[in-house]
Amino acid sequence: MKRQIIDTISAYKTIIIHRHVRPDPDAYGSSMGLKGILQASYPDKQIYVTGEHEETLSFLDHPDQVTDEQFEGALVIVTDTANTERIDDQRYKSGAFIIKIDHHPNDDAYGDLLWVNTQASSASEMIYELFEEGKANANWKMSDGAARILFAGIVGDTGRFMFQSTSKKTFETVADLITYDFDRTELFNGMYEVDRNLLHLQGHIYQHFIMDENGAAFIKLPLKTLEEFGVTASETSLLVGSLGNVKGIKAWIMFIEEEDQIRVRLRSKGPIINELAKEYNGGGHPLASGASVYSWDTADEVIAKLKKLCQ
Template sequence: MNSQIIDTIKQFDTIIIHRHVRPDPDAYGSQLGLKYLLQHNYPTKRILAAGEHDFTLDFLDFPDAVKDADFEGALVIVTDTANTERVDDQRYLQGTKVIKIDHHPNDDAYGDVVWVDISASSASELVYELFTYGQQNEGWALPNKAARLLYAGIVGDTGRFLFPSATQKTFEIAGELIKYDFDRTALYNGMYEMDRSLLHLQGYIYQNFKMDESGAAYVKITLEILKEFGVTATETSLLVSSLGNVKGMKAWVIFIEEETEIRVRLRSKGPVINELAKEFGGGGHPMASGATAYSWEEADRVIDRLIEICSS
């Protein structure tokens, strides 16, 4: 598969890399890490990163301003995105050929070339694997800024190597990446430091979550609560794992109300919850998924289903 991807890359002068909406460190890490990897090894090619920027990821990097004309005759690579609805910037369909590189279940097998490995901790891990193949067979080198981004993506998607998705291979790759020249302390600060307002909201979550005897838990963050604490819905992504240290908890859901919908963020320490996410128009990993509800009544149905799953 790596050889097919590299052979395809060689055929195009313009390559546009996409990732999913509401990006996280692995979305940026795999997308922008791949961008700098390809720019370094194919300096005559035009490599662009598409998608709307998330200000919470300023510390990582920024995507490019991609024009409609850029897609003409371009190769499109989509990283870390399970289904077509979640691709940030639907103009990806205007490219000549699409490559999918992902580690989520391949329920939506879009793309002309598809590389999906659900055993990988992250899409960033897969990009590193692509690099090692290119290094051995094409003489590729990995620039420091690409190494930094790939490392951030792995750290983000493994919860600082605490999640079961962090395999021996993951640790070996991380060990190789830290040999490159970048400031890990500054990177960790960017990923995990919080404003005081966000910490206050975290305190609200600890004080107000509800847990069923089954080990299922939930907390609802309304628009009024977000306004009270001066926090945006996007910023709350840093708080999703907050309840993971609660003793006796099996799985939890945090609801974040927006103007037109309610974000449903599911996490688990055992029960598989991505099938539940699919029931509500979402998806993801067995232990970390997301979905959308359009009323608090629908949100309550998510809670009921989570309790059923934790009780079985």
């Protein structure tokens, strides 16, 4: 499969790389890392990364402006994106040939050529594997910038190597990547420095969350609290994981009041919570879900059900 991808790449003059909407470091890492490798390896080809820029990832890189005309006859490569609805820039359809490179379950098997490896820690790790094949067979070259952004993608998707998906291969990959010239300290600062007001709110969450003897916990963040700390409802998504550090916690909910609803963010270390999310206008993964309620009374109902799940 990797050989076929490399042969296909070598046959096209213009290559446009896509990734998923609301990008994370792995989305940027896999798409822009591949772009860097291809630019270094094929100076005569036109290589672009499309999609909307995410401001919080400015320290990594920026996508390109791609015109409709440039899609004509182009090879489209989509990385890190499980299904077509989530592809950023729906013009992917107007490419001449589509390659999917991803590490999520292949429920939506789109594309003319697919390489899906659910064992890979990240799409960035797969791009490095593709590079190794290209290096051996097609004289592919790595750039320092590509190594930097692939490293960021792997660090992001493995939660700094803490998640189960981190393998021997992951460590071998980053062992190679750090031999290139980039500043890891600067990179980690970009990834993990947090605005002061958000940290103050995190302190508030640690001080005021409520947990029962079975490890069911919650925190309510009404509008006035968000205003007091100068944090927007969407920014609070960065804090949902914080309570995971609490000793003995099993599952938790962060309630965030918005103008027209109360957003319910559920997380778990064991009890399955997406069924509960589904009961309240939501859904998601078994251990990470979201829902919406429209009163604090209903919020209390969700808390009661979470407590049952943790018994």
